Amino acid sequence: MVMESTAAPGNDPRPGRLNRRIVVRAALELVDAHGLEALTMRRLGQSLGRDPMALYRHAASRKDLLAGVVELVLEELEVVAEDAHWQEQLRRMAHELRRVCLLHPNVVPVLVTGPLSTPLGLRPTGTLKPLEQILAVLIGAGFSAADALHVYRAFYGFLYGHILNELQELIADPDENEALLRLGLQRLSLREFPHLRSLAPELMEYDGEHELDQGIGILLAGLGQQLADSAAR
Amino acid sequence: MVMESTAAPGNDPRPGRLNRRIVVRAALELVDAHGLEALTMRRLGQSLGRDPMALYRHAASRKDLLAGVVELVLEELEVVAEDAHWQEQLRRMAHELRRVCLLHPNVVPVLVTGPLSTPLGLRPTGTLKPLEQILAVLIGAGFSAADALHVYRAFYGFLYGHILNELQELIADPDENEALLRLGLQRLSLREFPHLRSLAPELMEYDGEHELDQGIGILLAGLGQQLADSAAR
DNA sequence: ACCTGAACACCGTTCAAGT
DNA sequence: ACCTGAACACCGTTCAAGT
Numbered sequence: 001m002v003m004e005s006t007a008a009p010g011n012d013p014r015p016g017r018l019n020r021r022i023v024v025r026a027a028l029e030l031v032d033a034h035g036l037e038a039l040t041m042r043r044l045g046q047s048l049g050r051d052p053m054a055l056y057r058h059a060a061s062r063k064d065l066l067a068g069v070v071e072l073v074l075e076e077l078e079v080v081a082e083d084a085h086w087q088e089q090l091r092r093m094a095h096e097l098r099r100v101c102l103l104h105p106n107v108v109p110v111l112v113t114g115p116l117s118t119p120l121g122l123r124p125t126g127t128l129k130p131l132e133q134i135l136a137v138l139i140g141a142g143f144s145a146a147d148a149l150h151v152y153r154a155f156y157g158f159l160y161g162h163i164l165n166e167l168q169e170l171i172a173d174p175d176e177n178e179a180l181l182r183l184g185l186q187r188l189s190l191r192e193f194p195h196l197r198s199l200a201p202e203l204m205e206y207d208g209e210h211e212l213d214q215g216i217g218i219l220l221a222g223l224g225q226q227l228a229d230s231a232a233r
Numbered sequence: 234m235v236m237e238s239t240a241a242p243g244n245d246p247r248p249g250r251l252n253r254r255i256v257v258r259a260a261l262e263l264v265d266a267h268g269l270e271a272l273t274m275r276r277l278g279q280s281l282g283r284d285p286m287a288l289y290r291h292a293a294s295r296k297d298l299l300a301g302v303v304e305l306v307l308e309e310l311e312v313v314a315e316d317a318h319w320q321e322q323l324r325r326m327a328h329e330l331r332r333v334c335l336l337h338p339n340v341v342p343v344l345v346t347g348p349l350s351t352p353l354g355l356r357p358t359g360t361l362k363p364l365e366q367i368l369a370v371l372i373g374a375g376f377s378a379a380d381a382l383h384v385y386r387a388f389y390g391f392l393y394g395h396i397l398n399e400l401q402e403l404i405a406d407p408d409e410n411e412a413l414l415r416l417g418l419q420r421l422s423l424r425e426f427p428h429l430r431s432l433a434p435e436l437m438e439y440d441g442e443h444e445l446d447q448g449i450g451i452l453l454a455g456l457g458q459q460l461a462d463s464a465a466r
Numbered sequence: 467a468c469c470t471g472a473a474c475a476c477c478g479t480t481c482a483a484g485t
Numbered sequence: 486a487c488c489t490g491a492a493c494a495c496c497g498t499t500c501a502a503g504t
Contacts (some may be wrong), residue, residue, distance in 0.1 A: 284469085284471070285471095287469080
């Protein structure tokens, strides 16, 4: 592995005084620029012009640092206006999360798997903010607390899944993509993968924003319908 | 970190001859038992009674090993019968993937983020098998190739998202859970998290299987409806 | 030709020694 | 009391030296 130059270009390599915010922000920049693996205490220390050990004053561990990075990314979410129908508000929230995730694709793996097995109550407040926000919208729209929770789960489940899907289909170099795809698909045996092999043209065009919008629309319509039914019963 | 005993209990620590299958299976056992971080070349070599370097004969790298582990887990998927309605077949596939993921929760993070930015055509055939299978069901049910791909994406998106959600709510010790949850929620400020704080009782009971079934039902109904509409137009 | 294991270039984190 | 950096206990992987 090749070592990068001492500091990220355009960044003061030696800010006057360190605090958690500065450290976490530098960590995010490292991850954005060079991937999750590049985030090591040593490299981060180097990019801040400090002894790596100095970082432990502002983050308990590498894991804690990653949790901070996730929180920082979620802070970039713009709050959607409250004047629309609840379905429209949720739809906008979905697009907003998608937008932020596409800005920080390297963070997404920790964003979606990060809090695994961390009890909900103990998660950083930054990651609970979106949950509270959605609950507010739904309860404000007349849902019971229990129903709001159901809608939240289905909504966020679909949203996370879509983002993972989209990132998987996102290729660094779109020019290379077509050739690579065709080559890759041809490698597959026609007997075992007849349908997949025939899908090359369709796989080429993927409109993540549209796909997300469609899916959310279907889901919200179905959820609204189901809840209306159960209310009428 | 404490070192485990030389071999996993009940496992022959020194199989006669190594091959990829044996190596990958041992890797899966290590991950199941002790988590992803426990999968190191050195520990795996130790659990097989071999020099760690011997593993490189059967796996190109640790990453390759993890890809093999994911493939192995997906091989545990039982193929669903082909005699039901396509929606029912997809529903069963969803439950089947959920079942296997819950058997190997430690593998799920690599399962869902593993192929990130690996072009679809270059992924291991084991991970493409479920995709081909779903396409077969949908095209067999009369969908066009393009529509089948849309349904697949929405379906798998939701499915992955649900599984991640469920694993996040799954707590190791359910007895401790309630106390921890209440404690955690009380930590939150009432001003910032009024709705979340009031949801403690609802958060306690989570039926992942039912939740998945509901979500899949809504999604499939919506997808079927949408596609019927577009066919009629 | 194959296999082994020493060695390299890293890790996160602890903790004793300095100020 | 605070900060530093040497040291510990690991990593994945390369490659020269053995058989």
